[in-house]
Amino acid sequence: AEYEWTFQTSETAGEPQFEVKKAWADSIKTMSDGRIAIEILPVNAVVQANQTLDAVSAGILQGHLTDPSYFSGQNPAFGMLGNLVGAWGDPLEYLEYMQHGGGEELYNELVEPYGVHLIGAGATGLESFVSKKPVRTVDDLKGLKVRAPEGMVYNIFQKAGAAPVNLPGSEVYTGLEKGVIDAADYTVFATNDDQGLHSFAKYPSYPGFHSLPMVAVSMNKGIWDGLPADLKAIMESATDAMAYDMVFTLKARDIKAVSAARANPDIEVIDMAPEERAKFRRIAQQEWKVWAEKNELTGKVYESVVSFLTDRNLM
Amino acid sequence: MDIATATMLLVGGIFALLVTGLPLAFVTGLVALAYTFGWFGPMALPLVTSRVYGFVTEYSLVAVPMFVLMASLLDRSGIAKDLFNAMRVMAGRLPGGVAIQTIVVAFFLAAMSGIIGGEIVLLGILALPQMLRLGYDKHIAIGVVCAGGSLGTMMPPSIVLIIYGLIANQSIADLFTAAITPAIVLMASYIIYVLIRCLRNPSLGPVMPEEERRASFQSKRELLKAIGVPAVIAGLVLGSIYGGVASVTEAAAMGSFGVLVAVMLRGEFSITLMQRALSQTMNTCGMIIWIGIGAAALVGVYNLMGGNRFVSSMILGLDIPPLAIIMVMMAILLLLGLFLDWIGIAMLTLPIFVPIIVQLGYDPVWFGVLFAVNMQVSFLSPPFGPAAFYLKGVAPEGISLKDIFVSLLPFIAIQLCVLAMLLLWPQLSLWLV
Amino acid sequence: MAEHDVASPGLPEASDDHDPNLGTRTPLDRLVGKGTRAAAWLVLLAMAISVFEVVMRYGLDSPTSWVHETVIFLVATSFALGGPAALANNRHIRVRVLYDLVGTRFRYVLDCFNDVMTFVFCLAMSYAGWVMFWRASHSPLGEWQLERSGTSWNPPFPALTKGVILFALAVMTLQALWHLYQTFFSPRPPEGGSEGSGASDATSDAAPDATADHKEPR
Ligand code: NA
Numbered sequence: 001a002e003y004e005w006t007f008q009t010s011e012t013a014g015e016p017q018f019e020v021k022k023a024w025a026d027s028i029k030t031m032s033d034g035r036i037a038i039e040i041l042p043v044n045a046v047v048q049a050n051q052t053l054d055a056v057s058a059g060i061l062q063g064h065l066t067d068p069s070y071f072s073g074q075n076p077a078f079g080m081l082g083n084l085v086g087a088w089g090d091p092l093e094y095l096e097y098m099q100h101g102g103g104e105e106l107y108n109e110l111v112e113p114y115g116v117h118l119i120g121a122g123a124t125g126l127e128s129f130v131s132k133k134p135v136r137t138v139d140d141l142k143g144l145k146v147r148a149p150e151g152m153v154y155n156i157f158q159k160a161g162a163a164p165v166n167l168p169g170s171e172v173y174t175g176l177e178k179g180v181i182d183a184a185d186y187t188v189f190a191t192n193d194d195q196g197l198h199s200f201a202k203y204p205s206y207p208g209f210h211s212l213p214m215v216a217v218s219m220n221k222g223i224w225d226g227l228p229a230d231l232k233a234i235m236e237s238a239t240d241a242m243a244y245d246m247v248f249t250l251k252a253r254d255i256k257a258v259s260a261a262r263a264n265p266d267i268e269v270i271d272m273a274p275e276e277r278a279k280f281r282r283i284a285q286q287e288w289k290v291w292a293e294k295n296e297l298t299g300k301v302y303e304s305v306v307s308f309l310t311d312r313n314l315m
Numbered sequence: 316m317d318i319a320t321a322t323m324l325l326v327g328g329i330f331a332l333l334v335t336g337l338p339l340a341f342v343t344g345l346v347a348l349a350y351t352f353g354w355f356g357p358m359a360l361p362l363v364t365s366r367v368y369g370f371v372t373e374y375s376l377v378a379v380p381m382f383v384l385m386a387s388l389l390d391r392s393g394i395a396k397d398l399f400n401a402m403r404v405m406a407g408r409l410p411g412g413v414a415i416q417t418i419v420v421a422f423f424l425a426a427m428s429g430i431i432g433g434e435i436v437l438l439g440i441l442a443l444p445q446m447l448r449l450g451y452d453k454h455i456a457i458g459v460v461c462a463g464g465s466l467g468t469m470m471p472p473s474i475v476l477i478i479y480g481l482i483a484n485q486s487i488a489d490l491f492t493a494a495i496t497p498a499i500v501l502m503a504s505y506i507i508y509v510l511i512r513c514l515r516n517p518s519l520g521p522v523m524p525e526e527e528r529r530a531s532f533q534s535k536r537e538l539l540k541a542i543g544v545p546a547v548i549a550g551l552v553l554g555s556i557y558g559g560v561a562s563v564t565e566a567a568a569m570g571s572f573g574v575l576v577a578v579m580l581r582g583e584f585s586i587t588l589m590q591r592a593l594s595q596t597m598n599t600c601g602m603i604i605w606i607g608i609g610a611a612a613l614v615g616v617y618n619l620m621g622g623n624r625f626v627s628s629m630i631l632g633l634d635i636p637p638l639a640i641i642m643v644m645m646a647i648l649l650l651l652g653l654f655l656d657w658i659g660i661a662m663l664t665l666p667i668f669v670p671i672i673v674q675l676g677y678d679p680v681w682f683g684v685l686f687a688v689n690m691q692v693s694f695l696s697p698p699f700g701p702a703a704f705y706l707k708g709v710a711p712e713g714i715s716l717k718d719i720f721v722s723l724l725p726f727i728a729i730q731l732c733v734l735a736m737l738l739l740w741p742q743l744s745l746w747l748v
Numbered sequence: 749m750a751e752h753d754v755a756s757p758g759l760p761e762a763s764d765d766h767d768p769n770l771g772t773r774t775p776l777d778r779l780v781g782k783g784t785r786a787a788a789w790l791v792l793l794a795m796a797i798s799v800f801e802v803v804m805r806y807g808l809d810s811p812t813s814w815v816h817e818t819v820i821f822l823v824a825t826s827f828a829l830g831g832p833a834a835l836a837n838n839r840h841i842r843v844r845v846l847y848d849l850v851g852t853r854f855r856y857v858l859d860c861f862n863d864v865m866t867f868v869f870c871l872a873m874s875y876a877g878w879v880m881f882w883r884a885s886h887s888p889l890g891e892w893q894l895e896r897s898g899t900s901w902n903p904p905f906p907a908l909t910k911g912v913i914l915f916a917l918a919v920m921t922l923q924a925l926w927h928l929y930q931t932f933f934s935p936r937p938p939e940g941g942s943e944g945s946g947a948s949d950a951t952s953d954a955a956p957d958a959t960a961d962h963k964e965p966r
């Protein structure tokens with residue numbers, strides 16, 4: 001092939017997102033008539049998940065398909081664009097914002113100084129909240145020991161009265177099983193179910209209410225800038241198609257797993273009432289304001305999201 | 316250069332550098348650097364240090380210094396000596412009794428930790444010198460420490476199985492359940508082996524003379540105290556894990572805190588003792604961690620070179636029956652185990668193997684247990700046997716790496732037998748799931 | 749040479765007259781040894797705050813936001829600094845099959861080769877570590893800005909950890925250079941046969957032992 005690249009993802013090889021991403025690379029190969037061949041590698045294959053930005057920027061990797069929350073420590077704007085907790089009721093709202101509400105332009109303003117270019121945004125879908133205790137209302141979060149990783153999710157749970165615990169992903173399983181934590185911000189329903197979390201965390205929330213991570217498809221800016229226009233167009237349209245493919249593939253899996261879980265008398269799948277979701281979103285909004293103050297870019301993200309949501313009567 | 320040649324040169328380079336006596340920590344790291352530089356140029360060199368950063372900030376490794384500190388404190392106080400004296404009394408007239416008890420202790424340790432390293436160091440500092448002091452055969456003592464100390468990744472909680480579950484997207488609960496029986500079979504086989512050897516030749520595990528036995532502990536109370544302190548500490552760690560008090564990693568810290576309190580209560584605490592224990596912890600961890608750092612870097616480079624694609628196409632290109640493909644995978648795992656540590660092997664092979672296993676219609680949970688047993692072998696197998704290196708780092712002088720590897724051979728043979736049993740009889744692991 | 753200087757387990761009274769952590773080959777090694785003694789207390793601190801977190805979370809239902817990240821940072825620091833510490837004490841594990849088979853002259857060649865290789869490794873790693881640290885301590889526009897963890901507490905631990913790694917590698921480079929210098933400029937050993945494989949583990953650097961520099965008190 002004319003162009004041979006290696007892109008790293010933020011999933012293990014067994015997760016369904018990984019297959020969707022491989023399909024993306026295949027379709028680019030087909031559309032470009034074999035001129036672009038992209039190798040998709042699982043998380044940690046070349047560098048750690050939170051080091052891929054540096055690796056793409058240095059040209060060690062040519063690109064990555066990842067959750068930008070990993071880079072919140074470089075600039076909090078990554079956390080805001082990558083997972084604005086409580087903002088989105090549906091992944092399609094988020095994709096609309098990124099593609100037609102100015103989100104992708106802002107993301108490129110953030111990431112281009114690193115020598116990285118965003119080809120397009122995707123999303124996984126609302127993550128399910130796994131819990132050992134029923135969380136039907138925002139009040140039920142009081143005192144709940146919930147695992148919360150990097151990004152804004154920690155502060156929002158704290159504001160909602162929970163007792164967030166900063167625990168790495170590899171400790172979630174045993175931590176939940178033995179009761180070190182009561183609940184976790186982890187991943188989508190079907191994957192939680194595959195890993196066996198619901199056998200002891202019997203009160204999952206579906207659809208989730210708290211977290212919708214972005215899938216940022218980006219590559220080294222130098223390489224991108226040197227591409228002919230036809231290949232750029234191919235990359236962009238393949239990425240937009242992948243965004244919808246990802247959302248609907250995961251949704252289909254979730255629905256199947258949810259109906260199996262509903263049939264299981266031991267598991268109670270909780271669908272939080274709309275007024276409670278609104279209450280959680282109001283708490284989250286206070287935290288967005290705090291983050292808006294952090295730098296010029298986080299301020300811009302805040303303005304842009306709020307005006308998008310207000311225009312569509314979602315605030 | 317194509318990837319096949321590069322792979323062969325890579326393996327050859329590692330072995331050549333190993334033989335010159337270059338420290339292992341630098342062997343794999345140097346090969347990683349050379350390949351990064353040669354394949355991708357100087358711009359890519361930060362990849363290697365990025366792997367170093369990733370490796371040292373791995374949360375599950377936090378348990379390693381905690382276990383080493385625990386061991387060092389137990390050893391420097393009189394607790395370890397008392398415990399093994401008591402164990403010797405309790406072993407009574409059974410030849411090899413203390414070695415068998417050590418295996419049982421190792422099994423309990425396995426239930427409280429998820430990684431090896433800390434455990435082997437703990438047993439190497441505590442049990443090995445004690446067994447040698449009691450006149451036990453060097454080879455039996457070493458084998459028991461390394462094989463027993465490796466059980467931590469077979470028994471739940473096990474970070475190997477957790478990582479497998481995450482990579483293969485399998486139920487970690489099922490993996491834990493499936494691993495229990497094989498772990499017990501391994502432990503029982505080690506015990507039977509030691510028992511047979513010592514019954515046939517009692518001088519390998521000498522029994523305490525009757526009069527010494529009567530004299531050593533005047534009262535039952537003293538005996539109970541010697542056993543009681545370590546038992547309370549073990550209870551603290553196990554209780555905090557299984558009671559949901561602490562994460563597996565925090566539990567190791569709880570354990571070393573418990574030991575520190577015990578040392579204080581015995582009136583043995585001093586700043587000098589603490590300093591020596593901490594210095595030993597730091598040195599030992601430096602030795603353990605730097606071995607892993609090189610291997611981690613190597614895996615990153617190899618993946619970037621397309622090594623995973625190479626391995627995968629090699630397997631898929633084989634036109635042989637399914638069981639033979641599994642055997643080939645086992646062979647690859649064992650081969651990699653000769654010169655990589657388990658994290659590297661898992662990162663390299665599982666993303667390739669697991670989809671093939673599913674495609675062939677085998678149970679990925681069963682394969683996870685096979686993987687864990689394979690890793691048991693890789694911990695012991697020369698020339699890159701992490702268990703042997705960890706033990707070498709703390710073993711009394713006069714014990715060479717050669718001694719250690721020779722001692723491990725029968726235990727490796729046992730592990731291979733258990734592996735074969737699991738291959739032919741999957742129900743051995745799956746009957747509980 | 750100091751592989752057996754590790755406090756002999758089981759016999760604390762025999763080993764306690766010698767501090768196992770004093771470096772053995774050069775004054776720099778001894779300095780590193782002293783530094784290690786101080787840095788080793790970080791492990792105790794990590795243990796103490798882990799226990800604190802458990803008490804706060806389980807006992808008082810108020811988990812901290814800072815313990816896990818701090819513990820990882822402390823332990824990562826002690827891991828990184830363990831590299832120079834183990835180099836100072838010659839505690840890095842090596843395979844000695846060939847070494848034990850050959851005579852002193854060839855051992856000297858092996859020593860030279862290994863010292864060169866160790867130096868090359870440390871130097872290249874230091875360069876890579878420098879690039880990594882520079883990226884972690886500067887914004888894309890080139891201003892001083894420490895990479896943070898991105899959590900609620902958001903400490904600059906990623907940048908600091910990378911700085912510690914760079915420091916450890918730089919120290920190892922200097923140590924390795926000094927070892928190299930010593931090996932090259934020490935009087936060459938006379939040609940001799942294998943020095944009895946039974947004592948193979950007692951000394952790992954037979955040749956440098958001939959120089960006065962290496963006759964440090966044990
Ligand atoms: Na275990």
Ligand code: NA
Nearest residue numbers: 652693696699
């Ligand atoms: Na091995």
